[in-house]
Amino acid sequence: MEPLSILTLVGALASLLSTVNDALTEYRQSVDKRKKAFSTLKDIESADPNFLTIDFCPPGHPKAVTPLLYAIQGPPERCYEAVDVLLSYGAIPNLVVGDEPPLWQAFATGNIEIATRLLDAGADVQYPCVKGAGRSLLVMAVFSESFADRKLELVELALMYGANRDMKALNGNTALHDTVEMRKGIEIIDVLLRAYANIDSCARDDLTPLMMAVQIGDQAVTNLLVENGAALWLRLKDGLMAAEIARREGHIALAANLDTFME
CATH class of the missing domain: 1.25.40.20 (Ankyrin repeat-containing domain)
Incomplete structure (x- = not known):
């Protein structure tokens, strides 16, 4: 490396260190100011x-x-x-x-x-x-x-x-219903289940979280709910079970998979 390049590099590093030092000094000063302000507040006993x-x-x-x-x-x-x-x-x-x-x-x-x-x-x-x-x-x-x-x-x-975890909103949904229906993530569903959320809680029209999962064709969530004991035999207000709901919505493979658990 040429001497000029080394000098340039050293100068750049010195400039960077100076900038970092200035930032740290400014931060410390701001912390000191806040502490002083809070100390003043605490000293004023009448402050509400x-x-x-x-x-x-x-x-x-x-x-x-x-x-x-x-x-x-x-x-x-x-x-x-x-x-x-x-x-x-x-x-x-x-x-x-x-x-x-x-x-x-x-x-x-x-x-x-x-x-x-x-x-x-x-x-x-x-x-x-x-x-x-x-x-x-x-x-x-x-x-x-x-x-x-x-x-x-x-x-x-x-x-x-x-x-x-099982508190219902005005529409009858629990946190588990909403997480499934709004596709908020299988990780949150897993956390709710580990917290013993009612896996078969019924919302509007007797919808369970499993029924919501099959309605939207979410295979991963359906599997998680079934693995955690979701009842496959519960019926919607119109009399349909989860597998029948899946079939009605056109999720044929999902319906067939649910049928195997009913045998």
């Missing part, structure tokens, strides 16, 4: 962590907020510390402002760390939410597309803290 105010952003859509909700909605790299301090000094984890409990907001943003902190502080995993349209927090976690990469973790977290 549940103080209600009105947020006018965006214009024309005012909404009530608390410091806890503000913290949850903040940048992920900063909000955990703020949430932790607020909860430590009396913020109510189940305080509903507007139409959404703090825990629902944490789940909606896919923030596992804050959701766990709220649950540890007493947030109710079964607390209802107007925006849920009759669905539980567990089902909302299954439904949401805003945090697909953390969906499985959130489902597991809700179950770990006692979410009712």
Whole structure:
């Protein structure tokens, strides 16, 4: 390698190290500022962590907020510390402002760390939410597309803290029904089954999760449900069993496979 090239490389590395050092310094300064701000907050004994105010952003859509909700909605790299301090000094984890409990907001943003902190502080995993349209927090976690990469973790977290795996929505669906019908992933179905979700729960028209799986022709999910003991002989409101439903929907191979289990 020519000397000039070596000098150029050394210069580039020095520049990179300087940039990294500047970034680390800036980060440390921001952490120190946040710690100082939180320390000041803690020193003010009269500060109310549940103080209600009105947020006018965006214009024309005012909404009530608390410091806890503000913290949850903040940048992920900063909000955990703020949430932790607020909860430590009396913020109510189940305080509903507007139409959404703090825990629902944490789940909606896919923030596992804050959701766990709220649950540890007493947030109710079964607390209802107007925006849920009759669905539980567990089902909302299954439904949401805003945090697909953390969906499985959130489902597991809700179950770990006692979410009712068999709670039904207004249409009679449980989390297992919705996961099958909306094709939310065989991994989530497996987690629900390992949490002892009712595999034969009946929704509208006596639909079971197995019947939903054969309706949409999902062989992998059908196999998983059958392997876990789904009842093949249960009948839809119109009298059809799972194999007959599969045949009606044109899934002939799937129907034939189910027939072998009935012999």
